[in-house]
Each structure stands twice: as C-alpha cells, then as structure tokens.
Amino acid sequence: MSAADIELREVRKSYYKDRLEIPVLQGLDLEIEAGEYVALMGPSGSGKSTLLHLLAGLDRPDGGSVRVGEAHLESMSERERTRWRSRHIGFVFQMYYLVPVLTAQQNVELPLLLFRMSSAERRERVGTALDVVGLTDRADHRPNQLSGGEEQRVAIARAIVTDPDVILADEPTGDLDAKTSSEILDLLQLLNSEFGKTIVIVTHDQRAADRARRLLHLDKGVFERDEARQASSAS
Amino acid sequence: MTLGYILMQNLRRNPSRTALTVVAFALPMAIFVAAISCVVALKEIGESNAKQLRLAVHDKTTLTNGLPERKRREIEALDPDRKRLRAVCGMRWFGGRVPDEQNTLTSLAADVDTFPVVYSDAGMTETDVEAWERERRACVVGRAIAEQYEWSVGDRVELHSTVPPYLALEFRVVKIMTNPSVANYFFFRRGYLEESLKEAGSENPICNVFWVKCHSVEDLRWLQVEIDRLFAGTSEATKTEDESVFKSRFTQAMGDLPGLMEAMAVVVVVIIALVAGNTMMMSFRERTRELAVFKAIGFASGRIFAIVLGESVLLSLMGALIGIVPTAAILLVFPVRRLNYGPISSLEVSSDAIIASFAIALTVGLVSGLWPAIQSLRLQTTDALRRVA
Amino acid sequence: MALPLRYHWLSLFARKTTTLLTILVIAAVVGVFGWMMGFHAALRDSLSVAGDSRKLIVIKRGSTAESNSAVSPEEFNRLHQLSDVQVDPETGERLISPEMLVQVSLPRLRDGGATFANVAVRGVTKSAFKVHQNVSFAGNRTLGSREVIVGRAAAEQFGGLEIGETINLGHGGIRPYEITGYFSADGGPMESEIWGDLHSLMNSYNRSRYSSASLRLGDGADAKSVLERIEGPAIQLTGATETDYWDGQAKWIRIYIGIAGGLVAVMSLAAVFSIANTMYSMVAGRTREVAMLRTIGYSGGQVLWGFVIESVLLSLIGGVLGCLACGAWLSLVGNTKDMFGATTFTTLAFKISMNWRIVLASLILVSVVGVCGALLPAVRAARLEIVAALREP
Numbered sequence A: 001m002s003a004a005d006i007e008l009r010e011v012r013k014s015y016y017k018d019r020l021e022i023p024v025l026q027g028l029d030l031e032i033e034a035g036e037y038v039a040l041m042g043p044s045g046s047g048k049s050t051l052l053h054l055l056a057g058l059d060r061p062d063g064g065s066v067r068v069g070e071a072h073l074e075s076m077s078e079r080e081r082t083r084w085r086s087r088h089i090g091f092v093f094q095m096y097y098l099v100p101v102l103t104a105q106q107n108v109e110l111p112l113l114l115f116r117m118s119s120a121e122r123r124e125r126v127g128t129a130l131d132v133v134g135l136t137d138r139a140d141h142r143p144n145q146l147s148g149g150e151e152q153r154v155a156i157a158r159a160i161v162t163d164p165d166v167i168l169a170d171e172p173t174g175d176l177d178a179k180t181s182s183e184i185l186d187l188l189q190l191l192n193s194e195f196g197k198t199i200v201i202v203t204h205d206q207r208a209a210d211r212a213r214r215l216l217h218l219d220k221g222v223f224e225r226d227e228a229r230q231a232s233s234a235s
Numbered sequence B: 001m002t003l004g005y006i007l008m009q010n011l012r013r014n015p016s017r018t019a020l021t022v023v024a025f026a027l028p029m030a031i032f033v034a035a036i037s038c039v040v041a042l043k044e045i046g047e048s049n050a051k052q053l054r055l056a057v058h059d060k061t062t063l064t065n066g067l068p069e070r071k072r073r074e075i076e077a078l079d080p081d082r083k084r085l086r087a088v089c090g091m092r093w094f095g096g097r098v099p100d101e102q103n104t105l106t107s108l109a110a111d112v113d114t115f116p117v118v119y120s121d122a123g124m125t126e127t128d129v130e131a132w133e134r135e136r137r138a139c140v141v142g143r144a145i146a147e148q149y150e151w152s153v154g155d156r157v158e159l160h161s162t163v164p165p166y167l168a169l170e171f172r173v174v175k176i177m178t179n180p181s182v183a184n185y186f187f188f189r190r191g192y193l194e195e196s197l198k199e200a201g202s203e204n205p206i207c208n209v210f211w212v213k214c215h216s217v218e219d220l221r222w223l224q225v226e227i228d229r230l231f232a233g234t235s236e237a238t239k240t241e242d243e244s245v246f247k248s249r250f251t252q253a254m255g256d257l258p259g260l261m262e263a264m265a266v267v268v269v270v271i272i273a274l275v276a277g278n279t280m281m282m283s284f285r286e287r288t289r290e291l292a293v294f295k296a297i298g299f300a301s302g303r304i305f306a307i308v309l310g311e312s313v314l315l316s317l318m319g320a321l322i323g324i325v326p327t328a329a330i331l332l333v334f335p336v337r338r339l340n341y342g343p344i345s346s347l348e349v350s351s352d353a354i355i356a357s358f359a360i361a362l363t364v365g366l367v368s369g370l371w372p373a374i375q376s377l378r379l380q381t382t383d384a385l386r387r388v389a
Numbered sequence C: 001m002a003l004p005l006r007y008h009w010l011s012l013f014a015r016k017t018t019t020l021l022t023i024l025v026i027a028a029v030v031g032v033f034g035w036m037m038g039f040h041a042a043l044r045d046s047l048s049v050a051g052d053s054r055k056l057i058v059i060k061r062g063s064t065a066e067s068n069s070a071v072s073p074e075e076f077n078r079l080h081q082l083s084d085v086q087v088d089p090e091t092g093e094r095l096i097s098p099e100m101l102v103q104v105s106l107p108r109l110r111d112g113g114a115t116f117a118n119v120a121v122r123g124v125t126k127s128a129f130k131v132h133q134n135v136s137f138a139g140n141r142t143l144g145s146r147e148v149i150v151g152r153a154a155a156e157q158f159g160g161l162e163i164g165e166t167i168n169l170g171h172g173g174i175r176p177y178e179i180t181g182y183f184s185a186d187g188g189p190m191e192s193e194i195w196g197d198l199h200s201l202m203n204s205y206n207r208s209r210y211s212s213a214s215l216r217l218g219d220g221a222d223a224k225s226v227l228e229r230i231e232g233p234a235i236q237l238t239g240a241t242e243t244d245y246w247d248g249q250a251k252w253i254r255i256y257i258g259i260a261g262g263l264v265a266v267m268s269l270a271a272v273f274s275i276a277n278t279m280y281s282m283v284a285g286r287t288r289e290v291a292m293l294r295t296i297g298y299s300g301g302q303v304l305w306g307f308v309i310e311s312v313l314l315s316l317i318g319g320v321l322g323c324l325a326c327g328a329w330l331s332l333v334g335n336t337k338d339m340f341g342a343t344t345f346t347t348l349a350f351k352i353s354m355n356w357r358i359v360l361a362s363l364i365l366v367s368v369v370g371v372c373g374a375l376l377p378a379v380r381a382a383r384l385e386i387v388a389a390l391r392e393p
C-alpha cells in the first residue's frame, strides 16, 4: 500500500504540425496529494490525454517540472522513465488494449515479467489482482471471450498488479454502457478508498466525475476550475 | 479516376511493403530467368541436335577404348546405296590444351571428307569447306573457345594433347562456329593427327566415336539397331546412341546442372507465388473495410475484383521487370560460356526465356490475387464495415 | 527476453495465413540450402579422404590425370631410384604401386539405368593396398586373374556390381571378370572404383604401359623435393600429392557448387525481404499493443527483441520444415550423385545425406535471415512514438 503525491509547475507542452506550433498545455500548475481521487474533465482536444501522458512519463514537457512521488520526470531519460513507470504507474486505457492472443491471467501477468520474481509469486499476485476486479473465474478466458466491461476489469487488474503508487485512467468508461461504467467506477473508487492509490481519471461522464473528491476542468491548456468536493460515495 | 490510378495509389500507400514485395519477387525471378534460359538453351541444342539426325557409335564398354578406323567402311557397307545413311565421320579425341593453360578443350580430329556434311551445324560455307579441304592443318573452332583465346580466322594456334603420346600440334583457324551447340568444340583433320602420330612412332589409327548422319528418324532407328548387331559378339562390340543420350553422359557427369536448374525453376515459382500471395493477403486484410466502402458507394463487384487482382498483377510484373532485366543484361554482357563449364556454356538469354519468365510472373500475379479477389466478391458490406481493422 | 515465448508464438499464429506463407517461403529456401550443404559436405568429405599428402600420384608428363597418362615399365622402374619412399617392413621393398586405369560404362541405378556413368577400373598389385592406406579390403589381397573387387560407393550406385556377378572388361568387353568382394576407402574417391589384377587387366586391354604409379613418402621426406626429382632429368615424369591431385580434379565440382551457392544466396536474400515484409505488417498490425507494452513499462529494446525473437521463431519453424522436406526428398527421390573429375573422365560417386551439422548450419542461416528480416521492422516498433500510437483510432 503505497501512494505518491503529484506536483506540476509551469508545465508547457506544444505539438508541431508542419512547423506550426499547436500549444496544448500552457503553464499548468497542479498539486495532487497522495491518495487523492481526481477527475479530469474538459472538451475534446483540451489536453487531458496529454497531461496524463506527462504524468505517466510517456512524454516530456517542453518546460516546467513534473514530479510524481520522488521522481522528477522532466529530467529523467526515456530509459529511466520507462523503468520508473513499470514500478509506479498503472495505466488504464479507453480501449483496454489487451493482448488478444493471451488469456486474462496472462494479460495481467505481463507487467510482472519485468520484475525479478518467482513464478509462484507472480501467480499469487495475478490471483490477487483478478480477485480485486472480481474476475477469478474468467482467468483463462481470452479477450474475445470477455465482455467490454470484463475486458476493462482485466485491464485494471493489469494496472494494479504491480502495486503502483498512481493509477492513471484515460476515459476508462468511454466505450462502455452506463451500468458497466458504474461497475468500473466502483472498482476504481475501491482502489482509492481501500488501497489508498492516487487516482487520476479522465472522463466525459458527469456521473464519473461526481464520484471524485476533486474535479479539475481543463480548457485550452489551463485549468478553468478546480473543485474540491465531498465524494458522494456509491450514490 | 481510372482503375490504373487507384492501383497506383494503392501501391504507393504502403511503399515499404510494395518495395519489399517487389524485391522479394525480383530476386527469385532473376534466378528463374537464368534457370529457364539454361533450360531453353539446352532444349534448343537438343532440338538442333535432333534435327541433325546423328548417331554416335562407340566402344561398348567405354568411350576411351578406340575403335579401328576401318569400322567406318563397315558401317557404310550396311547401306551401300546410301538410302538411309548420308555419311559417317570418325572422330578421335585429342584432348588438347593451349600451352600453359589448365583447360582441356573438347578437341577432336575428324574425317576431312565427311565432317562438313555430318556436322552441318558447324555452318561451313563453300569457301570454308574449300579451306578445310585445302589446308592440312585446318581447324574449325567454336565461338566460346575463339573468344576465350581471342582467335580469329587465319590465326596459327598450337595445342598440346593430354593423351599419349602427348603430341604438340599446330593448326590454322579456318572457321569460327557460332552455333551454340558447337560453341565449345575444336575440330581438325584426322589425317593430320594420324600422320603426326606416325611420325612420332605410334601409328594406330583409331576413332573414339563414329558419327553417323541419317536421312530420317526411321533410318536412324534402323541403323542404331543394325550397327550394334553388326559388331555384337566381336572384340569390337559397339554401342550406338542418339546424340542427346550420348551427350547426357557428360551433362550428367558434370553434376546434372540442367536438372538442378529445372528444380530451381520450380522452387522459384513456388517461392514467388508465396511471396506475392502473402502480400496480397496482408494488403487485402488491411483494406477490407475500404473495399466495403467502395462497394457501399456503388462500385460494381467486377471493378473491385479488378482492383484487387490488378494490384497483384502489377506487383508481380514490377518484380519480374526488376529481376529479369538486370539479369538478362548481365548475362548478355558477360556470357557464361566464358566459364567454359560444359553444361552452361551454352547459356544465353533468349527472347523465349524472357517471355517465359514474364508469363510465369503474370500467372503468379493472377493466381495469388485470385483468392483475395474472390473474397472481395463475397464481401458483405455491412459486415466489413463493422469489422475492426 | 522479457516477454514469454508463448506470447510470441501465439502472436505469430494470430495471423495464420501470412505466417504460414512466410514459413513456406523460408522452408523452400532452407530445403534447397540443406540439399546444397549436403552435396558440398559429401564432396568435401570424399575429397578430403582422398587428400593424403604423404601419397604421391606419378603420371606421364603432358597428361592431366591418371586416365590419360601412360607410363612405360622402364619409366616406372626409374622411380626405384627415389630414396625417400617408404619401405615395406615385410618385404623390404619400396612402396611404389604401378597402376593402370581404364573405364567401363555402367548404368546408374538412380535413374533405372537410363543413363550411364564412366566408372574407373584400376589394375593394381598387392602393393596398392599398402600405398592406399585408407582402402580396406577383408579378402585376399592377391587378386585372382579373373576377379575384381568393387568399391562400396560404386556397388551402391551402379548396376551389375553384386558379388558373384560378372562384368565384361577388356578391349571390346569380351573378358568376363567375377566380382568377388567389396572394399571401402573411408568414402574417398577410390570407393567409386573397381579394382582388378594389374597384369590380367593390362593383358585384357592390350596395354603394355601403366597409367600411373602411386607411392608413399618415407618418414620425414619432403614431398616437394621428391616431386622435383621425379620431374628431373633422371626420371622425367610428373606428379602431385594426392591432396593437390584431387584439388585440381575438383574444378567442375567447384563451379557447380559456386553456381548452386549463388542461387541459394539470392534466394536467402529474397527470404530476408519476405520476412521483413511480414514483420512490417506484424508491427503495423500491433502498434497499439506495442504502445500498451511501452506504457506498462516495457522498454524499446525489449520490444525490439520481441519482434526479432518472433521473426527468428518464424524462421526456425520454416527452417525445421525445410530440413524435413530436404530429408524427405533425399530419402524418397534419391540421394546419390556422381560427378566427373575435371580431366579424369571417371566418375566420383557419393551420397548426399542430412546430418546434424547441416541441420545446424541451416538453422543458423535461417536465424540470421530471420534477424536480418526483422531488424528494420523491429526498430520501427521500438522507436514507436507511444503517445502518438495511443491516440490512433
């Protein structure tokens, strides 16, 4: 049970298209405490994914600093960030991105293969992760034998199996119906409340946002609003 | 927007794949054109030999045993009216080498009177024949040899025999033979050889082979049986063979390169078919949805069929072009006969071989595009649109 | 290797057709390669057995091989002047073997006798068995005047050479000789020969001259200086160590192998391109999977390795298949082959077979092909912009 706090200072990020600068993040400041549950909203193209990618160390800011726990990501090499990411970040994608040829169990096991770990220990951890997401009985199913919600749960199991400090989810319910969405959100909430993970979730879904203790509105590269709220848990 | 335009756009869409496919197709194609040239050339030589209607008569146990020269008259006596048999030419192996060279040339001493008739593929004109008959030391030389040693008509050349008693003789080139079937031969007058042997004190007029020229295939079959029957049971029993059978002894003994080339040609066709088929499958799979859109907006099935098939054919032809043209050019500039390796010395790229290679490429293109093209006909628009690439 | 092999294996077969077609391309190339290696190895083994550098083959000046050499008995006797020749401890004689080489045309069993091969018949005396040390023959070494013994390779490949059969030799082929035994020569060229008594054969062929002489050098004797003496004014013959002799005879064989090797090289290159093509498509089809792996902490290097491993796996399957196909071809269609020496006009028979060394060489070749083919696509995968790939629809 570990968690990390997050601190962004003056973060700038632009993309270039045909030498034309497209500024995405323009001097962003943000502090997230360890164990916080933050929802990130904003219109499409406002830079939410970009921000998440910066937090995961998938990309580097053009300026400013990004600190997650002990790690100062802006000054780390790609190799260092990759290694760091495998230990400290769990990432959940909108489209799940499971490996179609592997079973649920094997998919969950993937991040563990980067660690020096006995296969018994790996099996135990995978078992625990699948248990947390409630898919123990689907361990040997392939992604195409699972429903969308189940796939996303496998993806979440994969994100938590390494016991990361921070879980980042980019529109995890974007492709799911309302009922399944709420199951996924319950699960994330559980990870936050039971296991104390720092969670940043990007969403367009107001109900998803409602569950967060803090809601950030991003628009045109700056925070428009930053609401702290009482999480209406399991409303 | 023409079909051709769509085809070109499709090929340009994934340029690395197009390039890889074309190269993977071109390389085996290069082998194919060489292999098929070899096969075609040997076939042509075989046909030209067959047209010559010649039989080879030699000692039953081995070629190296000579037969006495009087055998010629005995063979001729089988058909005194010359109804079946046109002429008999005795030949004796000389095994000459150009001084200080390693290669033993296929050099043979031939009967002066009948050689121009029996070896009409030497292509001797009346003046050539005149020179051949006039000049005691006359020799006619195949083009491969003449090119290798830079000989031309009128040159004095010297060969050292590699068989006892290892004579060194001087010759005068009266004719250069261009026909591929004799490009590696060196013929001279047997009389000259026998006289020189006599001077050297080893008189023993023998021939290793008697070439019997016949009037027709039936005559050839008849003579083949009759000649062997004539000498059966004597100490000079003979074996009479078709020219092609006789020559296959040598190609076989040199590793059967024609056989290898034929096998290679087959392997190559298999490989290019797989390469082309593979690309078409990949390209089709990636484009299923797009083709469905074409269909949805009202493209006729036939057109879609043509788009898929056309791409495959175009790819194959491009690969063929890139493989065939440089290979053909190389073979033209550096003729393989320079290697002086019997079985391929006749390898020259013929238009037949090039046409055959393109035909194979076209066929492969059609066949490998066929399966995806048929799939495209079956394409259910709605299904395909739903399918996630 | 971070990712489990199972993952690569399964990913390969997620696209069955493409993978299968590529495997078949590789199998075809490896099949040909295996055959060629087998051919090369068989020849090399055979010729290296022949390569006895302590043995000299003496022939007439101006001739190129034993088959066109004629050495008179007087010339032969002059060889006894040589002091550097090994002495037979039993008889006290110098180990010089007079030999006569002729040829007989025999049907090839491989094509049911449709074609004929020129098989060497060697007339020998007892001393031949001592000079040619790799020849082993269990029976009586003093051959009867009407009997011959047959090398094992010849017996296997040419017709009419069973023990007890008779073979017609001599001028005109009218002297029957009975085959009384087989000999072996460690697979060397002599195993393709037929041996009989020297004087009987010379008589049958109306010959008064030998073809050649073989002699064994004494301990410490220098081949070069002995050869100089043989070529010198006192003896006036020529010769070569057996190693050099066969090296010279192998010219056509080398050209043949050169051609076959060139063809295999071109085809291997084609296989590289074909694999590259397949791997590019693999990478393209799995961009998002790669992005996911990178996101959960796999490094670019690990991804690169992954694709290389996949490609090598693919190639190895093709390689194994190709070796099997080649083995099947050899055992079903035939594995015998024979070739002329460059100037001997006699046949060297040998057997092509798959052995572990060839299989290993094939698998190594195919792995190299696999690595080469995967390299560029794998680098592309490793360099993938994760962020961009995650954004792809």
Ligand SMILES: Nc1ncnc2c1ncn2[C@@H]1O[C@H](COP(=O)(O)OP(=O)(O)O)[C@@H](O)[C@H]1O
Binding pocket: A015, A016, A017, A022, A024, A042, A043, A044, A045, A046, A047, A048, A049, A050, A051, C388, C391
């Ligand atoms: N690789 C890129 N090249 C150019 N522009 C990009 C690239 N990636 C993202 N952008 C632009 O950056 C902006 C923010 O994108 P993103 O972070 O994905 O927004 P969101 O997730 O909020 O929808 C968008 O306008 C997008 O077009």
Ligand SMILES: [Mg+2]
Binding pocket: A048, A049, A050, A170
């Ligand atoms: Mg986004």
